Amino acid sequence: MPDVSLDLVDSHCHLDRLNLDAYDGDFQAMMAATRADGVSHMLCIGVDLETFPRVRDLAESHPDVHATVGVHPLYKESREPDADELVRLADHPRVVAIGETGLDYFYAKEQRDWQQRRFVAHIQAARRTGLPLVIHTRGAKEDTLALLREHGGGDVRGVLHCFTEDTDMAEQAMAMGFYISISGIVTFRNAEALRDTVRALPLERLLIETDSPWLAPVPFRGKPNEPRHVARVAECVADLKALPVAEVARVTRDNFYTLFSKAAA
Template sequence: MLFDTHVHLNAKQFEDDREKTIQRAYDAGVKNMVVVGFDRETIPLAIEIAESYPAIYAAVGWHPVDAIDMTEEDLKWIEQLSFHPKVVAIGEMGLDYHWDKSPRDIQKEVFRKQIALAKKVNMPIIIHNREATEDIIKILQEENAKEIGGIMHCYNDSVKYVQDCLDMNFYISLGGPVTFKNAPLPKEVAKEVPLDRLLIETDAPFLAPHPNRGKRNEPAYVRLVAEQIASLRDMSVEEIGEITTRNARQFFNINE
């Protein structure tokens, strides 16, 4: 039993075979998935997919790369959608210092507004972080995000920041990079993060795990992530699947 906590089945890459992709995930033992919408185009489709499949849920938020495009109307829209019965988190949100479409001050402003919104509607948050770890932790602390907790999505940073995240009631989610031969950081984290704060994901269609690296990722491949973590921790994949699924259901408040 597996739970893909972060997947973009609403991406264009799945337009032609979304239903078959979902069936392959089920066949691989993936019981639940959370489809993440992050802009005007992907949010409605995330909701639509979640409505169409009992075991699939949605998260809605605004991606930091596109922070410059977000309006107050978009923020109100996200707030309204937060009450949808299949919406289980606000996000993904955060900071992205790799791409330069949105100035950093605007990214920070939009990030803070979404944290405030999540606290208002009492929902956990999903964090996107690219080359901005210290600023993200600072903002989460300043905004007292501990009140709602969240997920550090596709964590790919040093072990030294993990405790800061745990102290704020956050979970650590690992994806395809934990399987990459040239990516030591997620492997170190996989061995160190407390099991009761560990989640797994694909971020499909991106970051396909080995041996599919460079190809389109899909939720069935979350099993490869679980297998790698099981190997690193000298556990069975069934144990990792059971633990991370239980954690995910607890985090998203899903009772099945």
């Protein structure tokens, strides 16, 4: 059973895309269950401009939810983002970051040009607004880091979400002011390399997330994920670092509000 005394933050979830069958389609029942399991805040991530109004509306109607605006690197059919539009949409009290953006060469290695063009637009928007970037990166270590250096100018911070790359990439990103977010993948049987990375990284630079409705942690793997399962991620990180889960919850919560400072205002 989850420790309901914990104060957990799910730093990356897609509330507008959750499977609510377990709650008979009742979104508010899901939110109540999430709060009852000790989750005090959720960041609802925008993945395209077409559905951004839904993401923004959820943040407007729930005090424990904030939002981001961006276009996922695999959403090629979504409307092309430009920095001006991203800056305009981010000028909202509940929008605290730019993204989800980034590069995914694992699934779209032949489509690098347009991914990079969109990524640069998001970097520019983050630089202009001072908001952090939420980055999806897979199989694109060198280009991700290079574009951040070239276009971020040392002024852009953020998070590499749902991290599955190597420890060297994490360390290079942290040197640029980024945090590393750990998802339920860390509980998977074949994720020993990721567990080694978690052991190596300082807790002060980690966030935890669900990326729900995807990537449910063990023992929920194969089922729809939801924000309350972030407790399982916290428990795994605590085991790997030989720390009390309450400390992992506290530090990752504080890290969240340090990075997404607009959410703390």
